[in-house]
Amino acid sequence: xxxxxxxxxxxxxxxxxxxxxxxAVLAVFVTLSLVFLAIVLRRVVDENTGRWDxxxxxxxxxxxxxxxxxxxxxxxxIIAWDGVDEVVYFTKSQALxxxxxxxxxxxxxxxxxxxxxSTLPASLRIRPTEAADYDAISNRLAxxxxxxxxxxxxxxxxxxxxxxxxxxxxxxxxxxxxxxxxVVLIGNTIRMAIYARRDExxxxxxxxxxxxxxxxxxxxxxxxxxxxxAILAVAAVIGMYRWFVPFFDAFPDxxxxxxxVEFLIQSSILVVLFGVAxxxxxxxxxxxxxxxx
Amino acid sequence: MIRLEGVTKVYDGSTVAVQDVxxxxxxxxxxxxxxxxxxxxxxxxxxxxxxxxxxxxDIWVSGKHIxxxxxxxxxxxxxxxxTVFQDFKLLPNKTVxxxxxxxxxxxxxxxxxxxxxxxxxxxxxxxxxKADRLPQQLSGGEQQRVSVxxxxxxxxxxxxxxxxxxxxxxxxxxxxxxxxxxxxxxGTTVVMATHDHAIVDAMKRRVVALERGRVVRDQHRGAYQxxxxxxxxxxxxxxxxxxxxxxxxxxxxxxxPTDGEG
Numbered sequence: 001x002x003x004x005x006x007x008x009x010x011x012x013x014x015x016x017x018x019x020x021x022x023x024a025v026l027a028v029f030v031t032l033s034l035v036f037l038a039i040v041l042r043r044v045v046d047e048n049t050g051r052w053d054x055x056x057x058x059x060x061x062x063x064x065x066x067x068x069x070x071x072x073x074x075x076x077x078i079i080a081w082d083g084v085d086e087v088v089y090f091t092k093s094q095a096l097x098x099x100x101x102x103x104x105x106x107x108x109x110x111x112x113x114x115x116x117x118s119t120l121p122a123s124l125r126i127r128p129t130e131a132a133d134y135d136a137i138s139n140r141l142a143x144x145x146x147x148x149x150x151x152x153x154x155x156x157x158x159x160x161x162x163x164x165x166x167x168x169x170x171x172x173x174x175x176x177x178x179x180x181x182x183v184v185l186i187g188n189t190i191r192m193a194i195y196a197r198r199d200e201x202x203x204x205x206x207x208x209x210x211x212x213x214x215x216x217x218x219x220x221x222x223x224x225x226x227x228x229x230a231i232l233a234v235a236a237v238i239g240m241y242r243w244f245v246p247f248f249d250a251f252p253d254x255x256x257x258x259x260x261v262e263f264l265i266q267s268s269i270l271v272v273l274f275g276v277a278x279x280x281x282x283x284x285x286x287x288x289x290x291x292x293x
Numbered sequence: 294m295i296r297l298e299g300v301t302k303v304y305d306g307s308t309v310a311v312q313d314v315x316x317x318x319x320x321x322x323x324x325x326x327x328x329x330x331x332x333x334x335x336x337x338x339x340x341x342x343x344x345x346x347x348x349x350x351d352i353w354v355s356g357k358h359i360x361x362x363x364x365x366x367x368x369x370x371x372x373x374x375x376t377v378f379q380d381f382k383l384l385p386n387k388t389v390x391x392x393x394x395x396x397x398x399x400x401x402x403x404x405x406x407x408x409x410x411x412x413x414x415x416x417x418x419x420x421x422x423k424a425d426r427l428p429q430q431l432s433g434g435e436q437q438r439v440s441v442x443x444x445x446x447x448x449x450x451x452x453x454x455x456x457x458x459x460x461x462x463x464x465x466x467x468x469x470x471x472x473x474x475x476x477x478x479x480g481t482t483v484v485m486a487t488h489d490h491a492i493v494d495a496m497k498r499r500v501v502a503l504e505r506g507r508v509v510r511d512q513h514r515g516a517y518q519x520x521x522x523x524x525x526x527x528x529x530x531x532x533x534x535x536x537x538x539x540x541x542x543x544x545x546x547x548x549x550p551t552d553g554e555g
Contacts, residue, residue, distance in 0.1 A: 206342075206376055
């Protein structure tokens, strides 16, 4: 009966300030949608960076004056470095073969290269253990005698890492700013509810209602607002995700948007808990100093 | 039952509301706090309820040292003290029954207790027939009876009343006083702040007179004012409103008109 009573009070409060409650719920909804969206996008980016890890090679183009023994010695030296998985020697003719395949649709380019085969140097292709290791490997290769130039897919990797970081920082920034706004809006609805019930509250205090008996309806009210906003956000983001997935399926090689279902469930639960916590925090702020005595 | 020792209350660092008041009220007593507006009567009531903390001094209420009471225990103190105010403080959207039941519900009394005690106390105050009315459908005197019922429904040891007849005409006030007297006879200690001469003089109970925050008189079976000792503030203001000390007052022993107690 007690819980029923307290819950009933919370529901009455919510009804009494309909418009303000809706604005608070919408604020929570927008905030958590952006946060959840950032979480999901970041997961997509990380998933793809991981997939590309396997394809990353650091390429050391060699000078033309090296003997096969020199190259063999370099290979043995490099394979001993930390973070190096594999070192493959790529001859000039293999390079030309690869070039022909890559630019099969541009015969004029191939003609130019075939006239002077020395433009395509021999190279060592090194597979790093981790994508992140490529930078250190490139630096060591650059100062190695016999290496003309070092190249790798660094720009692409950097972009993915940067995007992942932007999404993380973005998610935190959004949570702080919009989350702050949502909490304040919830606090405002609580304060209005307290104001609407001030006579009732003063009588409750007068006849000796416990402090928590007075507070719980307002905490419940805030928690319900946070919960509603969070549920809307989860529904919106998951709906959006499922709507978008078929479009990306057309480019399976370019980007993978397959996120494990467990990850979606876990982060949804997290988002909902976050919403409830924001609601409780908001009502605590709303009650601050208003429910003394 | 209630003890104040050297209690001083200063508001905002400068306004002295109560100054060095020492007072002891025994169990079962009926005490009038009298004095002009601003003399500190209401502040004393608020201090006894711990709606305020004194700037100095100590207060004990029903054995509890309430000036040292942690705030989470304040609700427990208030459950042993009933309160009645000049403005009734009823909830306009609740019926008479609901207003009285509210006091029990919010302190978590089980439903069967509410169902037996509320009708009982409504009979005591003579409003059993109007249980389903809303406050605005009642007269001032009836509303105050509801408020007394709400204060007494939990059978408190102490009843504090701050100007309970302040909004009522003399005849209606008599009815409320009979009710308070009757509650006092059940063993409940009653402390009532008032500036109603007629009532105080007729009841012939203990009178504690305050002036500028100090106790200037504490008299058993007293009157509002000691003969021949009118103070400068009281004399001009009070003379026109008080026809005389005798006729309006009820004989305390007389049974109240609103009988039907179960």
